[in-house]
Amino acid sequence: MSNLPQLHSSSSTIVYPNDLQYEEKRQIWNSAIDKTPAAIAVCVTEQDVIAAVQLAKQQQWPIAIRSGxxxxxxxxxxxxxxxxxxxxxxxxxxxxxxxxxxIGAGVLAGELNAATQQHGLAVPLGTASTTGVSGVALGGGIGYLRGRYALTCDNLVAARIVTADGTCLVVNEQENADLLWALKGGGGNFGVVTSLTFQAHPIGTDVFAVDVLYDFADAATVFERAQAFIAQADDATVAVNMTVAVLLPAPFLPDFLHFKKVIMVVALYNGDVQLGEAATQPLRQLATPIVDQSGVMPFLQLQQKLDVMIPPRVNCYGTSLYFDDLTPAAQQALISVATTSPIPSTLIQLWSLGGAVNRVASDATAFAVRDAKYVLLVDAMAMNGEDEACQAWLRDLEQALRTVSNGTPYINGIVADDTVVARAYRQNKDKLIDIKTKYDPHNTFRFNHNFVPKA
Ligand SMILES: Cc1cc2nc3c(=O)[nH]c(=O)nc-3n(C[C@H](O)[C@H](O)[C@H](O)COP(=O)(O)OP(=O)(O)OC[C@H]3O[C@@H](n4cnc5c(N)ncnc54)[C@H](O)[C@@H]3O)c2cc1C
Structure with missing residues (x-):
């Protein structure tokens, strides 16, 4: 640990490459990415963040922001x-x-869910406990509550942010409202957010959830019937997540399910728990279920369902695409790519949208994609050195889905390239560049889906 420049609070530290903590502190979830920063400011308070940004300004260092x-x-x-x-x-x-x-900017989704559920409340977050709320919210945030309450970013009502000049700004509808608009989907471009205030919703602690496993051999029928159900369902109350996965051996799974390729259909009924069973019944009859664990369950249990399938750290190759509809051609293309996935630990997740997500105007927040009916998130997790096979499969997948998707990526699920910003932010891109130029003219915060400031 260095005694060189200090942050503000005594328990904060700046970690340098020769320090013992450096290896641990530079680790992130995707272990395929191996980056070696010049220093890592481990902040404990907002004052530490201000001191860290001011230090970076003096040294003319570009800044990456690490939450979850x-x-x-x-x-x-x-x-x-x-x-x-x-x-x-x-x-x-x-x-x-x-x-x-x-919340402070380091709170994880699981921590926030646990706290709000003590009061029967929930903030719409993603579906995994280990993701940081900050990153999820600033890039969108798609989870089970989306149908009625939209995205995480749509529920952001205020924030505090340290901008590139080292000042801390209050952000809400009255003060720095342009930044509030930009933070709702514009990612980490504008500064270090130190706290976020969200609208929560009184969902109670129990929900009705569909939780069914189908054999992947029935994929054609499952997709066709699911699409038909989703097209006529009340999109405010029913949010459907379909995931193609191979079940890895686990003590709680019977032997016949080990290494079986399945489609998991998980759906939240966001309404009167008593009405959920009847309203979602068709989702439990898309084909012959292998296992059906649907029923009334704690919301926290639903929120933790995916966690067992996600390693704490892994080499991951993934992508994301929106679909305007799940056409027969799209269904067929998805089945083809899912059939050829090279490794068991691949998650191919297709989630229904619509509902409140699509009722927000596309220019009302930075998050522009308000017309798609589905989003696809693909994670190929190479646990045994299958990295090249995963990358090759992903390239084939992107090619195969090019014409059946709408070509737009979800920015929280895709790596940066030259085309992502224009594709994802559409007509909001120019306004985002203007706001970036105002608050970060030298592009200090550039490790993101980057809005390059005007010269
Ligand atoms: C296992 C897994 C499950 C997922 N499930 C979902 C899901 O259900 N729904 C969904 O919508 N997404 C999901 N995602 C994607 C998730 O939204 C993104 O990975 C998100 O970026 C995670 O945020 P983080 O804080 O953990 O990440 P980080 O890597 O720490 O942050 C990502 C970026 O966000 C910005 N950022 C983060 N914190 C701040 C801050 N305080 N101030 C300014 N900028 C900041 C920075 O640019 C930062 O580099 C999932 C991802 C994984 C790996």
Whole structure:
């Protein structure tokens, strides 16, 4: 640990490559990304973040921001630049009267869900406990509550952010409202967010959820019937997640399910628990189920369902695409690519959209994609050196889905390339570049889906 420049609080540290903690601190979820920053500021308070940004400004270091460290593109780390690590900003403050929640930028989704559920409340988050709320929210945030309450970013009502000049700004509808608009989907382009305030919703602690396993051999029927059901269902109440996966051997699985390729259909009924069973019945009869564990369950149990399939750290190759509809051609293309996935630990997730997500105007927030009916998230997790096979399969997948998807990526599920910003931000791109130019003219925060400031 270095005694060179200090941050603000005594428990904060700056970790350099020769320090013992360096290897641990530079690790992120996607272990295929191996970056070696010049230094990592491990912040404990907002004052530490301000001190870290001011230090970077003096040294003219570019900054990467590390919260939950789960972005597939490894944006949380950089080569040679300065990482500001906000993982230890863990406050959670719930205002039960206003049903709002203010959190520190290091809170994880599982931690926030556990806290809000003590009051029967929930903030719409993603489906995994280990992701950072900050990264999820700033890039969108698609989870089970999307149908009624839209994206995580749509529920952001205020924030505090340290911008490139080292000042901390209050962001809400009254103050710096342009930044509030930009933070709703514009990612880590504008500064280090130290706290976020969300609208929470009184969902109670129990929900009705569909939880069915179908044989992948029935994929054609499952996709066709699921599409027909979703097209006529009330999209505010029913959010459907279909995941093609191979079940890895686990003590809680019977032998006949080991290494079986399945389609998991998981859906939340976001309404009166008593009505959920009847309203979602068709999802349990898409084909002959292998296992059907649908029923009333704690919301927290539903939120933790995917966690067992996600290693704490893994070499991951993934992509993301939206679909305007699940046409027969799209269904066929998805089945083809799922059939050829090279390794067992691949998740091919297809989630219904619509509902509140699509009722927000495409220019009302930075997050522009408000017309797609489905989003696909693909994660090929190479656990035994299958990295090249995963990358080759992913290239084939992108080619195969090019014409049947709408070609737009979900920015929280795709690595950076020259085309992503224009494809994902559509008509909002120019306004985002203007806001970037105003708050970060030298592109200090550049390790992201980057809006290059105007010269
Ligand atoms: C296992 C897994 C499951 C997932 N499930 C879902 C899901 O269900 N729904 C969904 O929508 N997405 C999901 N995602 C994608 C997820 O939304 C992104 O990976 C997201 O970036 C994770 O945020 P993080 O804080 O963990 O990541 P980080 O890598 O720490 O952050 C990503 C980037 O966000 C920005 N950022 C983060 N914190 C701040 C901050 N405080 N201030 C400014 N910028 C910041 C920075 O650019 C940062 O580099 C999943 C990802 C994984 C790996």
């Amino acid at each position: 460290g789960h972005h597939i593109g490894g944006f949380a780390m950089c080569d040679e630049g300065f990482v500001i690590d906000v993982q230890q900003l863990k406050e959670i403050d719930i205002d039960t009267a206003k049903q709002t929640v203010t």
